[in-house]
Amino acid sequence: MRLYNISMNIKHLLKDKSINPTKQRLEIAELIFVKDQHFTAAQLIEQVRDKKLPISQATVYNTLCLFESTGLLKTIDLENDCKFYDTNLYSHHHIYNTSTNVLTDISTDKIEFSKMPDIPAHLELEQTEVLIKVKNK
Numbered sequence: 001m002r003l004y005n006i007s008m009n010i011k012h013l014l015k016d017k018s019i020n021p022t023k024q025r026l027e028i029a030e031l032i033f034v035k036d037q038h039f040t041a042a043q044l045i046e047q048v049r050d051k052k053l054p055i056s057q058a059t060v061y062n063t064l065c066l067f068e069s070t071g072l073l074k075t076i077d078l079e080n081d082c083k084f085y086d087t088n089l090y091s092h093h094h095i096y097n098t099s100t101n102v103l104t105d106i107s108t109d110k111i112e113f114s115k116m117p118d119i120p121a122h123l124e125l126e127q128t129e130v131l132i133k134v135k136n137k
């Protein structure tokens with residue numbers, strides 16, 4: 001989400017999506033959109049706690065849900081109910097280290113598809129994203 005620079009722009013960003021920019025939502029958005037990043041709800045809750053922001057866990061979850069449903073955040077679902085939020089809304093691939101629980105971007109030009117399954121005629125390809133899982137040796 002490089003298009004948006006913090007604070008003033010975040011307010012516009014939320015208003016743009018018809019989200020009422022409450023103080024808590026703005027504070028959460030500032031933590032999220034300060035840079036391109038992947039994070040889990042638990043990590044965000046930790047950041048909120050570290051910054052001593054008076055925001056409940058429920059509010060963090062609700063805000064993440066709201067941002068996801070309005071298209072401000074993309075999600076990547078991994079096994080064990082581990083869900084990552086991604087501020088990079090452009091199509092891209094990921095490499096996931098299951099040992100460290102770290103998700104990293106791979107740009108689309110790093111992967112090429114030589115073979116694809118047939119897609120039923122009434123459907124069209126929307127997006128092809130790859131998740132590569134690695135673990136520490």
Ligand SMILES: [Zn+2]
Pocket residue numbers: 038086088092093094104105
């Ligand atoms: Zn990503």
